[in-house]
Amino acid sequence: MGCTTAIIKYLVFLFNSLCALLGIAVIVVNSLALKDAADETRPILIFFIVLGSVIFLISFFGCCGAIKESVCLSWTYAISLLVLLILTCILVFVYAKRIDGEQVAKNVLDDAWNKQKNGTDGMSFYQTNFHCCGVNGTNDYTNAHLTVPTSCYTNSTTTTPYTVGCLTKLEDFYEQALKLVKAFGWILVAIEAGTFMSGSILAISFNNEQRRSRY
Known part of the structure; x- marks a missing residue:
């Protein structure tokens, strides 16, 4: 394994660790908020809980792909992250904006x-x-x-x-809460984008190394 591939591999581990911790935090925070949430905000909280669970699982597959240096697992991981990134963007930039506090x-x-x-x-x-x-x-x-x-x-x-x-009082509360949701969404998008890029580069590196080993 080359130096560049090793660096990318460690970056994938770093981003995966961040994603895994973020996924756990999303699940815990939104599960607690769900108890006293209004009916209008329940769908977005449930979506975040599901999103956190998916992020955690995908991070696990990303670690497995990096450890085993599997091209198949790495590409599955990268494609899953791309789908997740698109869903997060829809949540942050479309659905969240439609909620009137x-x-x-x-x-x-x-x-x-x-x-x-x-x-x-x-x-x-x-x-x-x-x-x-x-x-x-x-x-x-x-x-x-x-x-x-x-x-x-x-x-x-x-x-x-x-x-x-x-x-x-409640209008101010929901206004601040929605701002936090949007800010959190931006952070989530940034981490997912970074993880997707590093995962894709790692998959390409594994693929190139596998191709070179045949000759």
């Missing part, structure tokens, strides 16, 4: 507020975690002839409820 926040709170009016404490989770009260403020409870719940207060001794409505 403000509309998602409105739909989530409309559902929670309807539950609240029907006697179920549907707003408690958002009011406690986002330090807000009602959809647009405490007037929502007054207008609906409802008692302001304890989740609208900092603690049991506080007499003044949160003044900010949960819609504003």
